[in-house]
Amino acid sequence: MSRIRDFHINTMTLDERSWQKKLARKRKAQASRRSLPQRSHMPSAAQAADLPIHSSMVARDLPKLGLGMAGLARALPNGDLAVSLFLVDTYCLGVKDAFFRVLSQEEWAQMAQGAQLEKVHPSCLRKLVEGAVAYARDLGFPPHADYARAAQLFGSIEAAVCPVRYTYGHNGKPLYISGPNDTPAQRRRIASILTRRLGADGFHSMTATELPAVTEGGGFGEQRGF
Template identity: 30%
Template structure:
Protein backbone atom coordinates (compact mmCIF):
# COMPACT_ATOMS: atom_id res chain seq x y z
CA UNK A 1 0.00 0.00 0.00
CA UNK A 2 1.36 3.40 -0.99
CA UNK A 3 1.85 6.21 1.57
CA UNK A 4 -0.67 8.32 -0.34
CA UNK A 5 -3.28 5.57 0.03
CA UNK A 6 -2.54 5.23 3.74
CA UNK A 7 -3.05 8.95 4.28
CA UNK A 8 -6.27 8.89 2.30
CA UNK A 9 -7.52 6.01 4.44
CA UNK A 10 -6.83 8.05 7.58
CA UNK A 11 -8.55 11.09 6.08
CA UNK A 12 -11.65 9.09 5.22
CA UNK A 13 -11.64 7.42 8.62
CA UNK A 14 -11.63 10.86 10.25
CA UNK A 15 -14.84 11.49 8.33
CA UNK A 16 -16.38 8.47 10.13
CA UNK A 17 -16.41 6.17 7.09
CA UNK A 18 -16.32 2.43 7.77
CA UNK A 19 -13.50 0.21 6.43
CA UNK A 20 -15.88 -1.18 3.80
CA UNK A 21 -16.85 2.31 2.63
CA UNK A 22 -13.20 3.36 2.50
CA UNK A 23 -12.28 0.24 0.56
CA UNK A 24 -14.96 0.89 -2.06
CA UNK A 25 -13.83 4.50 -2.52
CA UNK A 26 -10.17 3.58 -2.94
CA UNK A 27 -10.58 0.31 -4.82
CA UNK A 28 -9.03 -1.73 -2.00
CA UNK A 29 -10.06 -4.81 -0.07
CA UNK A 30 -11.90 -4.15 3.18
CA UNK A 31 -9.52 -6.52 4.95
CA UNK A 32 -6.55 -4.41 3.77
CA UNK A 33 -8.13 -1.25 5.13
CA UNK A 34 -9.03 -2.89 8.46
CA UNK A 35 -5.52 -4.32 8.86
CA UNK A 36 -3.91 -0.95 8.18
CA UNK A 37 -6.25 0.91 10.57
CA UNK A 38 -5.59 -1.59 13.34
CA UNK A 39 -1.83 -1.42 12.83
CA UNK A 40 -1.86 2.39 12.74
CA UNK A 41 -3.97 2.63 15.90
CA UNK A 42 -1.72 0.21 17.77
CA UNK A 43 1.41 2.10 16.68
CA UNK A 44 -0.15 5.39 17.81
CA UNK A 45 -1.13 3.93 21.18
CA UNK A 46 2.33 2.40 21.65
CA UNK A 47 4.05 5.69 20.81
CA UNK A 48 1.85 7.52 23.34
CA UNK A 49 2.60 4.94 26.04
CA UNK A 50 6.36 5.20 25.42
CA UNK A 51 6.12 8.97 25.90
CA UNK A 52 4.14 8.54 29.10
CA UNK A 53 1.06 10.03 27.44
CA UNK A 54 -2.53 8.95 27.92
CA UNK A 55 -4.20 6.86 25.25
CA UNK A 56 -6.26 8.97 22.84
CA UNK A 57 -9.85 9.64 23.87
CA UNK A 58 -12.44 7.62 21.98
CA UNK A 59 -15.57 8.90 23.69
CA UNK A 60 -16.82 10.56 26.89
CA UNK A 61 -20.43 10.22 28.03
CA UNK A 62 -22.66 11.62 30.76
CA UNK A 63 -26.29 11.06 31.67
CA UNK A 64 -28.60 13.74 30.33
CA UNK A 65 -29.75 14.99 33.74
CA UNK A 66 -26.18 15.46 35.02
CA UNK A 67 -25.31 17.41 31.88
CA UNK A 68 -28.35 19.68 32.21
CA UNK A 69 -27.73 20.46 35.87
CA UNK A 70 -23.99 21.09 35.86
CA UNK A 71 -23.22 22.02 32.26
CA UNK A 72 -26.54 23.67 31.44
CA UNK A 73 -27.10 25.34 34.82
CA UNK A 74 -30.58 23.86 35.13
CA UNK A 75 -32.12 22.63 38.37
CA UNK A 76 -33.11 19.13 39.35
CA UNK A 77 -35.22 17.91 42.23
CA UNK A 78 -35.16 14.26 41.17
CA UNK A 79 -31.64 13.06 41.89
CA UNK A 80 -28.17 14.11 42.92
CA UNK A 81 -26.48 11.29 41.05
CA UNK A 82 -24.74 11.39 37.69
CA UNK A 83 -22.58 8.99 35.70
CA UNK A 84 -19.52 9.85 33.63
CA UNK A 85 -17.92 7.31 31.28
CA UNK A 86 -14.46 7.95 29.84
CA UNK A 87 -13.25 5.70 27.03
CA UNK A 88 -9.84 5.67 25.42
CA UNK A 89 -8.69 3.94 22.25
CA UNK A 90 -6.15 1.14 22.55
CA UNK A 91 -6.13 0.35 18.86
CA UNK A 92 -8.60 -0.41 16.11
CA UNK A 93 -11.78 -1.78 17.72
CA UNK A 94 -10.03 -1.97 21.10
CA UNK A 95 -10.96 0.28 24.00
CA UNK A 96 -10.32 0.95 27.66
CA UNK A 97 -13.41 2.24 29.49
CA UNK A 98 -14.09 3.38 33.05
CA UNK A 99 -17.13 4.89 34.77
CA UNK A 100 -17.47 7.35 37.65
CA UNK A 101 -20.70 7.53 39.67
CA UNK A 102 -21.00 11.07 41.03
CA UNK A 103 -23.04 12.29 43.98
CA UNK A 104 -22.92 15.96 43.00
CA UNK A 105 -25.07 17.06 45.92
CA UNK A 106 -22.74 15.79 48.63
CA UNK A 107 -20.36 12.80 48.51
CA UNK A 108 -18.49 13.36 45.25
CA UNK A 109 -17.20 10.18 43.56
CA UNK A 110 -19.46 7.57 45.14
CA UNK A 111 -18.46 4.54 43.05
CA UNK A 112 -16.06 3.65 40.24
CA UNK A 113 -15.69 0.88 37.69
CA UNK A 114 -11.92 0.88 37.06
CA UNK A 115 -10.56 0.83 33.49
CA UNK A 116 -11.40 -2.35 31.60
CA UNK A 117 -10.38 -3.59 28.17
CA UNK A 118 -13.14 -4.26 25.66
CA UNK A 119 -13.88 -4.57 21.97
CA UNK A 120 -16.59 -2.64 20.15
CA UNK A 121 -19.52 -4.90 21.07
CA UNK A 122 -18.34 -5.25 24.67
CA UNK A 123 -18.04 -1.48 24.94
CA UNK A 124 -21.60 -0.96 23.66
CA UNK A 125 -22.88 -3.44 26.24
CA UNK A 126 -20.85 -1.68 28.96
CA UNK A 127 -22.44 1.66 28.09
CA UNK A 128 -25.99 0.27 27.96
CA UNK A 129 -25.59 -1.51 31.29
CA UNK A 130 -23.95 1.51 32.92
CA UNK A 131 -26.77 3.86 31.98
CA UNK A 132 -29.64 1.45 32.56
CA UNK A 133 -30.43 3.13 35.92
CA UNK A 134 -30.61 6.46 34.07
CA UNK A 135 -33.15 5.12 31.57
CA UNK A 136 -30.23 4.82 29.11
CA UNK A 137 -30.42 8.55 28.39
CA UNK A 138 -26.93 9.91 27.90
CA UNK A 139 -25.02 12.26 25.65
CA UNK A 140 -21.47 12.73 24.44
CA UNK A 141 -19.28 15.41 26.02
CA UNK A 142 -15.67 16.50 25.69
CA UNK A 143 -12.93 14.98 27.85
CA UNK A 144 -12.41 18.44 29.37
CA UNK A 145 -16.04 18.49 30.49
CA UNK A 146 -15.80 14.94 31.84
CA UNK A 147 -12.69 15.82 33.82
CA UNK A 148 -14.30 19.00 35.16
CA UNK A 149 -17.37 17.08 36.34
CA UNK A 150 -15.42 14.38 38.17
CA UNK A 151 -12.64 16.51 39.65
CA UNK A 152 -15.10 19.28 40.50
CA UNK A 153 -17.26 16.84 42.46
CA UNK A 154 -14.19 15.55 44.28
CA UNK A 155 -13.09 19.07 45.22
CA UNK A 156 -16.58 19.95 46.48
CA UNK A 157 -16.87 16.74 48.53
CA UNK A 158 -13.47 17.33 50.11
CA UNK A 159 -14.65 20.68 51.45
CA UNK A 160 -17.33 18.68 53.28
CA UNK A 161 -14.87 16.09 54.59
CA UNK A 162 -15.39 13.28 52.07
CA UNK A 163 -12.79 11.44 49.98
CA UNK A 164 -13.55 9.75 46.63
CA UNK A 165 -14.34 6.05 46.42
CA UNK A 166 -11.30 3.84 47.07
CA UNK A 167 -11.25 2.58 43.45
CA UNK A 168 -10.74 6.12 42.16
CA UNK A 169 -7.03 5.86 42.89
CA UNK A 170 -6.58 3.26 40.15
CA UNK A 171 -8.89 5.16 37.80
CA UNK A 172 -7.69 8.76 38.05
CA UNK A 173 -4.81 8.31 35.58
CA UNK A 174 -7.31 7.05 33.00
CA UNK A 175 -9.45 10.15 33.56
CA UNK A 176 -6.54 12.60 33.36
CA UNK A 177 -6.08 15.81 35.31
CA UNK A 178 -8.53 18.64 34.77
CA UNK A 179 -7.26 21.82 33.13
CA UNK A 180 -10.72 23.21 32.43
CA UNK A 181 -11.98 26.58 33.56
CA UNK A 182 -15.59 25.37 33.44
CA UNK A 183 -17.48 26.86 36.38
CA UNK A 184 -19.70 24.27 38.07
CA UNK A 185 -22.04 24.58 41.04
CA UNK A 186 -22.33 21.53 43.25
CA UNK A 187 -24.72 20.90 46.12
CA UNK A 188 -28.46 21.54 46.09
CA UNK A 189 -29.94 25.01 46.52
CA UNK A 190 -26.60 26.33 47.71
CA UNK A 191 -25.84 23.71 50.36
CA UNK A 192 -25.03 20.00 50.69
CA UNK A 193 -27.87 17.52 50.43
CA UNK A 194 -27.21 13.95 51.56
CA UNK A 195 -29.47 11.16 50.28
CA UNK A 196 -28.95 7.87 52.08
CA UNK A 197 -27.72 4.97 49.95
CA UNK A 198 -28.03 1.23 50.66
CA UNK A 199 -24.35 0.78 51.54
CA UNK A 200 -23.67 4.08 53.32
CA UNK A 201 -22.41 4.54 56.84
CA UNK A 202 -25.15 7.07 57.44
CA UNK A 203 -24.21 8.05 60.98
CA UNK A 204 -20.60 8.74 59.97
CA UNK A 205 -21.69 10.85 56.98
CA UNK A 206 -24.12 12.94 59.06
CA UNK A 207 -21.49 13.51 61.75
CA UNK A 208 -18.98 14.55 59.08
CA UNK A 209 -21.43 17.11 57.70
CA UNK A 210 -22.16 18.44 61.17
CA UNK A 211 -18.43 18.94 61.73
CA UNK A 212 -17.72 20.50 58.33
CA UNK A 213 -20.69 22.82 57.73
CA UNK A 214 -22.61 22.72 60.99
CA UNK A 215 -25.99 21.33 61.94
CA UNK A 216 -28.80 23.02 60.04
CA UNK A 217 -26.56 23.91 57.10
CA UNK A 218 -27.24 20.77 55.10
CA UNK A 219 -30.27 18.76 54.01
CA UNK A 220 -30.69 14.99 54.19
CA UNK A 221 -33.15 12.31 53.19
CA UNK A 222 -33.16 8.83 54.73
CA UNK A 223 -34.59 5.57 53.51
CA UNK A 224 -33.88 5.96 49.75
CA UNK A 225 -31.72 2.81 49.71
Protein backbone atom coordinates in the same frame (compact mmCIF):
# COMPACT_ATOMS: atom_id res chain seq x y z
CA MET B 1 -18.29 -1.69 46.61
CA SER B 2 -19.77 -2.92 43.34
CA ARG B 3 -19.79 -2.11 39.61
CA ILE B 4 -21.97 -1.65 36.32
CA ARG B 5 -23.29 -2.73 33.03
CA ASP B 6 -26.67 -1.64 31.60
CA PHE B 7 -29.38 0.04 33.58
CA HIS B 8 -31.76 2.98 33.36
CA ILE B 9 -31.34 5.97 35.64
CA ASN B 10 -34.91 6.71 36.66
CA THR B 11 -34.35 7.49 40.34
CA MET B 12 -31.36 7.64 42.60
CA THR B 13 -32.38 4.36 44.20
CA LEU B 14 -32.34 2.56 40.86
CA ASP B 15 -29.12 4.27 39.84
CA GLU B 16 -27.09 3.21 42.85
CA ARG B 17 -28.63 -0.24 43.20
CA SER B 18 -28.08 -0.93 39.48
CA TRP B 19 -24.49 0.30 39.70
CA GLN B 20 -23.77 -2.07 42.54
CA LYS B 21 -25.50 -5.15 41.11
CA LYS B 22 -24.49 -4.77 37.48
CA LEU B 23 -20.93 -3.82 38.26
CA ALA B 24 -20.53 -6.79 40.56
CA ARG B 25 -21.43 -9.03 37.64
CA LYS B 26 -19.08 -7.08 35.39
CA ARG B 27 -16.18 -7.59 37.78
CA LYS B 28 -16.87 -11.31 37.93
CA ALA B 29 -17.04 -11.58 34.15
CA GLN B 30 -13.85 -9.58 33.73
CA ALA B 31 -12.03 -11.77 36.24
CA SER B 32 -13.07 -14.91 34.39
CA ARG B 33 -11.59 -13.56 31.14
CA ARG B 34 -8.22 -12.45 32.46
CA SER B 35 -6.48 -15.54 31.14
CA LEU B 36 -7.67 -15.08 27.55
CA PRO B 37 -4.85 -14.20 25.13
CA GLN B 38 -6.41 -10.98 23.83
CA ARG B 39 -6.74 -9.64 27.38
CA SER B 40 -3.51 -11.09 28.78
CA HIS B 41 -1.57 -7.84 28.47
CA MET B 42 -4.14 -5.28 29.48
CA PRO B 43 -2.67 -1.80 29.92
CA SER B 44 -3.07 0.22 33.07
CA ALA B 45 -5.00 3.47 33.04
CA ALA B 46 -1.71 5.37 33.12
CA GLN B 47 -0.36 3.39 30.15
CA ALA B 48 -3.54 4.05 28.16
CA ALA B 49 -3.66 7.77 28.96
CA ASP B 50 -2.04 8.84 25.67
CA LEU B 51 -4.29 6.75 23.42
CA PRO B 52 -6.89 8.43 21.17
CA ILE B 53 -10.15 9.34 22.90
CA HIS B 54 -13.03 7.19 21.71
CA SER B 55 -15.81 8.81 23.74
CA SER B 56 -16.50 10.93 26.79
CA MET B 57 -19.93 10.60 28.37
CA VAL B 58 -22.08 11.60 31.35
CA ALA B 59 -25.46 10.33 32.55
CA ARG B 60 -28.31 12.37 31.09
CA ASP B 61 -30.09 12.66 34.45
CA LEU B 62 -27.04 13.52 36.55
CA PRO B 63 -27.95 17.23 36.80
CA LYS B 64 -31.47 16.35 37.95
CA LEU B 65 -30.68 13.50 40.31
CA GLY B 66 -27.30 14.58 41.62
CA LEU B 67 -26.03 11.04 41.09
CA GLY B 68 -24.95 9.29 37.91
CA MET B 69 -22.22 7.76 35.83
CA ALA B 70 -19.45 9.57 34.00
CA GLY B 71 -17.09 7.68 31.72
CA LEU B 72 -14.07 8.09 29.46
CA ALA B 73 -13.04 5.56 26.80
CA ARG B 74 -9.76 5.49 24.85
CA ALA B 75 -9.18 3.31 21.80
CA LEU B 76 -6.66 0.46 22.03
CA PRO B 77 -4.77 -0.72 18.92
CA ASN B 78 -6.65 -4.05 18.92
CA GLY B 79 -10.06 -2.37 18.77
CA ASP B 80 -10.92 -2.72 22.45
CA LEU B 81 -11.43 0.27 24.72
CA ALA B 82 -9.67 1.38 27.88
CA VAL B 83 -12.52 2.69 30.04
CA SER B 84 -12.67 4.58 33.32
CA LEU B 85 -16.08 4.93 34.95
CA PHE B 86 -17.07 7.03 37.93
CA LEU B 87 -20.25 7.05 40.02
CA VAL B 88 -20.53 10.77 40.77
CA ASP B 89 -22.55 12.34 43.58
CA THR B 90 -22.61 16.07 42.86
CA TYR B 91 -24.75 16.85 45.89
CA CYS B 92 -22.39 15.70 48.63
CA LEU B 93 -20.11 12.66 48.45
CA GLY B 94 -18.16 13.19 45.22
CA VAL B 95 -16.98 9.98 43.52
CA LYS B 96 -18.70 7.11 45.34
CA ASP B 97 -17.31 4.38 43.07
CA ALA B 98 -14.78 4.11 40.26
CA PHE B 99 -13.09 1.52 38.11
CA PHE B 100 -10.81 1.06 35.13
CA ARG B 101 -11.36 -1.82 32.71
CA VAL B 102 -10.65 -2.91 29.15
CA LEU B 103 -13.97 -3.50 27.40
CA SER B 104 -15.03 -4.40 23.90
CA GLN B 105 -16.71 -1.67 21.89
CA GLU B 106 -19.95 -3.64 22.11
CA GLU B 107 -19.74 -3.84 25.90
CA TRP B 108 -19.13 -0.12 26.16
CA ALA B 109 -21.97 0.70 23.75
CA GLN B 110 -24.39 -1.46 25.73
CA MET B 111 -23.27 0.11 28.97
CA ALA B 112 -23.63 3.64 27.64
CA GLN B 113 -27.06 2.95 26.20
CA GLY B 114 -28.35 1.25 29.32
CA ALA B 115 -27.12 4.04 31.57
CA GLN B 116 -28.46 6.74 29.24
CA LEU B 117 -25.08 8.38 28.80
CA GLU B 118 -24.69 11.47 26.64
CA LYS B 119 -21.55 12.76 24.97
CA VAL B 120 -19.71 15.65 26.58
CA HIS B 121 -16.40 17.28 25.77
CA PRO B 122 -13.56 15.40 27.54
CA SER B 123 -12.44 18.58 29.29
CA CYS B 124 -15.93 18.97 30.78
CA LEU B 125 -16.01 15.37 31.92
CA ARG B 126 -12.77 15.86 33.80
CA LYS B 127 -13.90 19.21 35.20
CA LEU B 128 -17.17 17.73 36.44
CA VAL B 129 -15.57 14.72 38.10
CA GLU B 130 -12.66 16.58 39.67
CA GLY B 131 -14.98 19.34 40.86
CA ALA B 132 -17.18 16.78 42.61
CA VAL B 133 -14.12 15.24 44.24
CA ALA B 134 -12.86 18.63 45.44
CA TYR B 135 -16.29 19.58 46.81
CA ALA B 136 -16.60 16.32 48.74
CA ARG B 137 -13.03 16.50 50.06
CA ASP B 138 -13.76 19.94 51.49
CA LEU B 139 -16.68 18.41 53.36
CA GLY B 140 -14.52 15.60 54.70
CA PHE B 141 -15.25 12.81 52.21
CA PRO B 142 -12.41 11.33 50.14
CA PRO B 143 -13.21 9.71 46.78
CA HIS B 144 -13.54 5.97 46.31
CA ALA B 145 -10.31 4.03 46.78
CA ASP B 146 -10.08 3.21 43.06
CA TYR B 147 -10.60 6.80 41.94
CA ALA B 148 -6.92 7.75 41.67
CA ARG B 149 -6.14 4.78 39.45
CA ALA B 150 -9.17 5.31 37.21
CA ALA B 151 -8.50 9.05 36.94
CA GLN B 152 -5.08 8.37 35.41
CA LEU B 153 -6.89 7.76 32.12
CA PHE B 154 -7.60 11.50 31.90
CA GLY B 155 -3.96 11.97 30.95
CA SER B 156 -3.34 15.42 29.48
CA ILE B 157 -7.02 16.40 29.14
CA GLU B 158 -7.27 20.00 30.36
CA ALA B 159 -10.28 20.67 32.55
CA ALA B 160 -9.57 24.40 32.45
CA VAL B 161 -10.64 24.72 28.80
CA CYS B 162 -14.19 23.54 29.57
CA PRO B 163 -16.54 26.57 29.41
CA VAL B 164 -19.24 24.95 31.54
CA ARG B 165 -19.58 26.29 35.07
CA TYR B 166 -20.53 23.46 37.42
CA THR B 167 -21.98 23.93 40.88
CA TYR B 168 -22.27 21.31 43.59
CA GLY B 169 -24.59 20.70 46.48
CA HIS B 170 -28.30 21.54 46.28
CA ASN B 171 -29.72 25.01 46.82
CA GLY B 172 -26.43 26.21 48.26
CA LYS B 173 -25.89 23.39 50.75
CA PRO B 174 -24.65 19.79 50.67
CA LEU B 175 -27.50 17.33 50.32
CA TYR B 176 -26.78 13.85 51.64
CA ILE B 177 -29.18 11.34 50.13
CA SER B 178 -28.75 7.97 51.78
CA GLY B 179 -28.66 5.17 49.23
CA PRO B 180 -30.45 1.83 49.40
CA ASN B 181 -27.31 0.06 50.61
CA ASP B 182 -26.21 2.60 53.22
CA THR B 183 -26.28 1.10 56.70
CA PRO B 184 -27.55 3.05 59.72
CA ALA B 185 -23.94 3.30 60.92
CA GLN B 186 -22.86 4.80 57.59
CA ARG B 187 -25.70 7.31 57.69
CA ARG B 188 -24.76 8.38 61.21
CA ARG B 189 -21.08 8.71 60.29
CA ILE B 190 -21.82 10.90 57.27
CA ALA B 191 -24.26 13.06 59.22
CA SER B 192 -21.69 13.42 62.01
CA ILE B 193 -18.97 14.55 59.59
CA LEU B 194 -21.28 17.10 58.00
CA THR B 195 -22.45 18.38 61.39
CA ARG B 196 -18.88 18.87 62.63
CA ARG B 197 -17.92 20.64 59.43
CA LEU B 198 -21.02 22.78 58.84
CA GLY B 199 -23.21 22.67 61.93
CA ALA B 200 -26.62 21.06 62.25
CA ASP B 201 -28.24 23.58 59.90
CA GLY B 202 -25.46 23.61 57.32
CA PHE B 203 -26.65 20.70 55.20
CA HIS B 204 -29.72 18.75 54.16
CA SER B 205 -30.28 15.00 54.32
CA MET B 206 -32.94 12.63 53.08
CA THR B 207 -33.48 9.09 51.84
CA ALA B 208 -33.44 8.08 48.19
CA THR B 209 -37.20 7.50 48.23
CA GLU B 210 -37.68 11.21 48.92
CA LEU B 211 -35.55 12.24 45.93
CA PRO B 212 -38.35 13.35 43.55
CA ALA B 213 -39.21 16.15 45.97
CA VAL B 214 -35.87 17.85 45.40
CA THR B 215 -35.07 17.17 41.74
CA GLU B 216 -37.19 20.01 40.40
CA GLY B 217 -34.80 22.77 39.46
CA GLY B 218 -31.91 21.03 41.17
CA GLY B 219 -29.59 20.89 38.20
CA PHE B 220 -26.07 22.17 37.84
CA GLY B 221 -23.92 23.52 35.10
CA GLU B 222 -24.26 26.52 32.85
CA GLN B 223 -23.49 25.65 29.23
CA ARG B 224 -21.40 28.28 27.50
CA GLY B 225 -19.90 26.42 24.57
CA PHE B 226 -18.94 23.03 23.10
